[in-house]
Amino acid sequence: MHEFVLVDLIGYLAGSLTTVAFLPQVVKTWKSHSARDLSLAMLAIFTTGVLCWLLYGIALGRWPIIIPNIVTLLLTSAILFFKLKESLQL
Amino acid sequence: MHEFVLVDLIGYLAGSLTTVAFLPQVVKTWKSHSARDLSLAMLAIFTTGVLCWLLYGIALGRWPIIIPNIVTLLLTSAILFFKLKESLQL
Numbered sequence: 201m202h203e204f205v206l207v208d209l210i211g212y213l214a215g216s217l218t219t220v221a222f223l224p225q226v227v228k229t230w231k232s233h234s235a236r237d238l239s240l241a242m243l244a245i246f247t248t249g250v251l252c253w254l255l256y257g258i259a260l261g262r263w264p265i266i267i268p269n270i271v272t273l274l275l276t277s278a279i280l281f282f283k284l285k286e287s288l289q290l
Numbered sequence: 291m292h293e294f295v296l297v298d299l300i301g302y303l304a305g306s307l308t309t310v311a312f313l314p315q316v317v318k319t320w321k322s323h324s325a326r327d328l329s330l331a332m333l334a335i336f337t338t339g340v341l342c343w344l345l346y347g348i349a350l351g352r353w354p355i356i357i358p359n360i361v362t363l364l365l366t367s368a369i370l371f372f373k374l375k376e377s378l379q380l
Binding site for chain 2: 206207210211213214215216217218219220221222224225227228229232234235236237238239241242243245246248249250252253255256259260264
């Protein structure tokens with residue numbers, strides 16, 4: 201029982217960090233109006249990957265994988281949107 | 291049996307995409323010598339989070355979580371290194 205609680209805690213910490221991480225990037229890109237140094241390929245591939253992680257978490261029934269990947273998907277989609285908008289304007 | 295194979299395949303696809311994604315970013319940052327638009331907070335928090343995912347994967351004994359997070363850790367550490375180098379020079 202305790203072992204599972206600790207494992208889930210590590211999972212939630214991992215999910216929180218790799219999710220929260222994209223918030224300062226969204227804020228920075230929003231404020232600077234510049235996504236030039238961000239790789240479009242990185243953003244497109246990563247966002248697709250996060251969608252797959254979400255499906256994997258649903259299949260395993262593991263909330264520490266499901267919940268953060270929903271939020272990460274929203275944040276990385278926002279950054280991808282900024283980048284696409286910038287790329288199409290150039 | 292088949293169900294587990296499919297679930298693991300989705301996991302491997304997810305891990306491959308969110309890992310491979312950082313390769314074009316490493317190449318872009320390496321070539322442009324500019325990491326200005328990348329958030330230092332994003333890189334630092336994300337890299338720490340990937341380390342936690344690695345520990346979570348080890349605890350669950352799930353290779354689709356372990357393997358890609360080792361590679362992701364190396365790639366994001368490289369981008370974080372470029373960013374820190376640039377930040378300290380400014």
